[in-house]
Amino acid sequence: MAETRYQRRKEERPDEIAEAAFDVFSEHGYAGARVDEVARKAGVSKGLLYLYFKTKEELFKAVVMRVISPRMDALIERLSTSEQSAEEFLRGPLTQFMQQLPRSRARVVIKLMISDGSRHPDLVDFYWESVASKGLALISSIIERGVSSGEFRKTAVSELPQLVIAPMMVATVWKIVFADRSLDTDRLVSTHIDMLVSYLKTERSKTR
Amino acid sequence: MAETRYQRRKEERPDEIAEAAFDVFSEHGYAGARVDEVARKAGVSKGLLYLYFKTKEELFKAVVMRVISPRMDALIERLSTSEQSAEEFLRGPLTQFMQQLPRSRARVVIKLMISDGSRHPDLVDFYWESVASKGLALISSIIERGVSSGEFRKTAVSELPQLVIAPMMVATVWKIVFADRSLDTDRLVSTHIDMLVSYLKTERSKTR
Amino acid sequence: MAETRYQRRKEERPDEIAEAAFDVFSEHGYAGARVDEVARKAGVSKGLLYLYFKTKEELFKAVVMRVISPRMDALIERLSTSEQSAEEFLRGPLTQFMQQLPRSRARVVIKLMISDGSRHPDLVDFYWESVASKGLALISSIIERGVSSGEFRKTAVSELPQLVIAPMMVATVWKIVFADRSLDTDRLVSTHIDMLVSYLKTERSKTR
Amino acid sequence: MAETRYQRRKEERPDEIAEAAFDVFSEHGYAGARVDEVARKAGVSKGLLYLYFKTKEELFKAVVMRVISPRMDALIERLSTSEQSAEEFLRGPLTQFMQQLPRSRARVVIKLMISDGSRHPDLVDFYWESVASKGLALISSIIERGVSSGEFRKTAVSELPQLVIAPMMVATVWKIVFADRSLDTDRLVSTHIDMLVSYLKTERSKTR
DNA sequence: AATGAATGAGTATTCATTCAT
DNA sequence: CATGAATGAATACTCATTCAT
Secondary structure (H helix, E strand, O other), X not given: OOOOOOOOOOOXXXXXXXXXXXXXXXXXXXXXXXXXXXXXXXXXXXXXXXXXXXOHHHHHHHHHHHHHHHHHHHHHHHHHOOOOOHHHHHHHHHHHHHHHHXXXXXXXXXXXXXXXXXXXXXXXXHHHHHHHHHHXXXXXXXXXXXXXXXXXXXXXXXXXXXXXXXXXXXXXXXXXXXXXXXXXXXXXXXXXXXXXXXXXXXXXXXXX | OOHHHXXXXXXXXXXXXXXXXXXXXXXXXXXXXXXXXXXXXXXXXXXXXXXXXXXXXXXXXXXXXXXXXXXXXXXXXXXXXXXXOHHHHHHHHHHHHHHHHHHXXXXXXXXXXXXXXXXXXXXXXXXXXHHHXXXXXXXXXXXXXXXXXXXXXXXHHHHOOHHHHHHHHHHHHHHHHOOOOOOOHHHHHHHHHXXXXXXXXXXXXXXX | OOHHHHHHHHHHHHHHHHHHHXXXXXXXXHHHOOHHHHHHHHOOOHHHHHHHOOOHHHHHHHHHHHHHHHHHHHHHHHHHOOOXXXXXXXXXXXXXXXXXXXXXXHHHHHHHHHHHHHHOHHHHHHHHHHHHHHHHHHHHHHHHHHHHOOOOOOOHHHHOOHHXXXXXXXXXXXXXXXXXXXXXXXXXXHHHHHHHHHHHHOOOOOOO | OOOOOOOOXXXXXXXXXXXXXXXXXXXXXXXXXXXXXXXXXHXXXXXXXXXXXXXXXXXXXXXXXXXXXXXXXXXXXXXXXXXXXXXXXXXXXXXXXXXXXHHOOHHHHXXXXXXXXXXXXXXXXXXXXXXXXXXXXXXXXXXXXXXXXXXXXXXXXXXXXXXHHHHHHHHHHHHHHOOOOOOOHHHHHHHHHHHHHHHHHOOOOOOO
16 A cells, blocks of 8 residues: 555654664563564564664664653753752652653663663663763752751761662562552652651651 | 592582572573573583473573572561561561662572563562562561551551562662662661651651 | 766766776675675665666676676787787787786676686676687687797697786786785786797797 | 484584585685585584584685695695706696696685685685795795706796796686686696796796 | 583574665 | 665574484
8 A cells, every 4th residue: 555665754763663672672671572573563674673773782772772861851950940848849749750650661771771781881871870870869969958958857868869769669670570460659659758758857866 | 439529419410500590590681591501600511401400491480489489488487476576677687688688699589570570470470479478468567566566656658568678679779780889778778767667656647 | 057967977877887886896706795885886876776787696797798898809809900920919919918907907807707707607608708718719829820920839839828828817816816915917927928939939849 | 313413423523514615615605605505515404513613704714724724734845855856846746736736626715715815814814824925935946946956047937936837827717717618727737837947948048 | 310412493684676755 | 767765585693402322
């Protein structure tokens, strides 16, 4: 039919292929993914795939970066310009972000970092620089802001932003491993934040 | 002559092979691991490996189960029979357990569950039944015990034991992905437990 | 505007493509050459290339014949109509021809005959008929002419014109294989002709 | 049957494979040869071939070197220790060597050097060092010996040993390209040597 | 029990050729 | 005419698994 071959623009091809690759890598990891399956899912021939991505490796990197890139800068931009109090920030935008992440495509990136990061160190570096370090720094700065303004007391949390995102991590891993076993991840996150804020605002320190 | 060693090895062979396989699967995941490398690392021929493990799949399962099996039952046994108060339990044995896990072999099991669980659902089931569900149930029961005894107030944490182990998860994933980037995982865990206990003991609830 | 160039090119396109193909086949041989590279070097699209040459095979043949065709007929024409003595012919035009051949495009044809002739027997036939047999016949006839006129004595050389062109062959192969290792191919040819003439003119036969 | 799989020793496998590869490379050149065909001709699976030769490239090199290596050293040894006069050497052992080469396996090496040398420069270097330079040096030294002993006069041939082997080259190329067209290559060689000796012994120099 | 040579189905990648535009 | 996106058969290479010894 006239609907086939040339109907889709070449500009869209890389996206379509990357999209299919995202699914396949997501399901099988790097080593387990087959380029054939990517091509089939994208509805293109293997030859065309290789026209846009020179190797499976390059395809993998493109796929991961495609998910990472736009996401974090936008988010950090949005979050850091907020005028809210630290508590409002934690309870509002950060909670929302952490609640949606386990359901988002970013979940797949986390899975791929865990499963294939060791053999793609440059991807890990990229992830660290553009996502992890920035995100953690943002959280630290929010906590610090709360401390400066007298909203929060001084705790080890300032230096351990990983503590803030912990429930998101559990929720994400849970979704990856136990997808079918139910867990109210939203409540997990909000309860954690509740606990955290409570901890940060408590008068008498109980840190050992 | 070498008979003693030879005799001894005969019985230890499966262990040695599984040990080597553990390393290899740990490094490359299921799909990326090569049976050749396992045999080489174990110092046996491929033929012998296949005498003990009929397929790569079976080897994989054996390896994972070998790490899972003894670990959890013993732990749960030990923990559940303790006579401590809930807080003592959380601050003592549980903290220690969570602190050492990211450094232990169990870290590898977590990595493999994340990376290859989806294609080995029976392994996930096994992991769920023998480790995850039991561990989470234990934590819930400890919290509940604290609530019953008046040590803790009633919170959502009772139903969200994942909240308790969250820092362990973050620490584990961190070690897997960012091995070389430093993080004081012990402090992460202890601070979290501190926060948790503080939350559980607070008079005025702030749960939404 | 660019019309003139465009118009001109239209007629020259096959030539330009064949020219590019000559370079590529020359460098990589038939099997190793890529049509893509030919098109790129010719500055045309692959589609256009296939408009003029239906297959890679056909392109190859066209390229080889293009070099063969005009060359030999002209040469033989020129040589055979000469009024020179046999010795003058050997020392003059033939020496010049043999000296320049290893540097000329014909060298490439020889290379291609050697490397790919076996899979293009019709090309070999064509080469034989239009170049090799004619050239050798010409040389034989010159020698014969010298014998008839009493200039030369009767030797096996008359029936072995390959003996006359031997230094050209060595020089050509040398250039192909040992391009960077120096060899005075001109002197090689002239010394050989000197030796040949001396042999043909000697009174007392020393042939065994 | 019992005659299959394990009947041939593993020590013979590389030889058998290289033998088959020799035929295939000989016929198709490097780029045109298919590893599958080599394996099929050798009567082994592709997997086994790759057990002995890591890449097609390595197989190619092994094949070429296998033909080159033993041949030349032995020959040069034999030739250089001879007690013959220079003329006897040229008319005897050298003539025989040059006569048999176009029929021997060395012919294939020459073909491969011409067709694929440019993309395997290390092979060319190896060929140069272990065959070409040694062989030419040997010939030069024989001529020189004749000159020193007063057997030959001083000519340019001393510095152009390529002149001596020229008929062998023509014969070899002829066999490669025009296999089916008859040429008395033995007579070609002997006539050339006759001419050469005659030239070297002539009183009055006719060199330009 | 133990070996490792051998297999062959599978996988990434290439490249001559086509064809919608 | 002209393009170059698209195809798919071919090709180098890998790896889980087998089996003669």
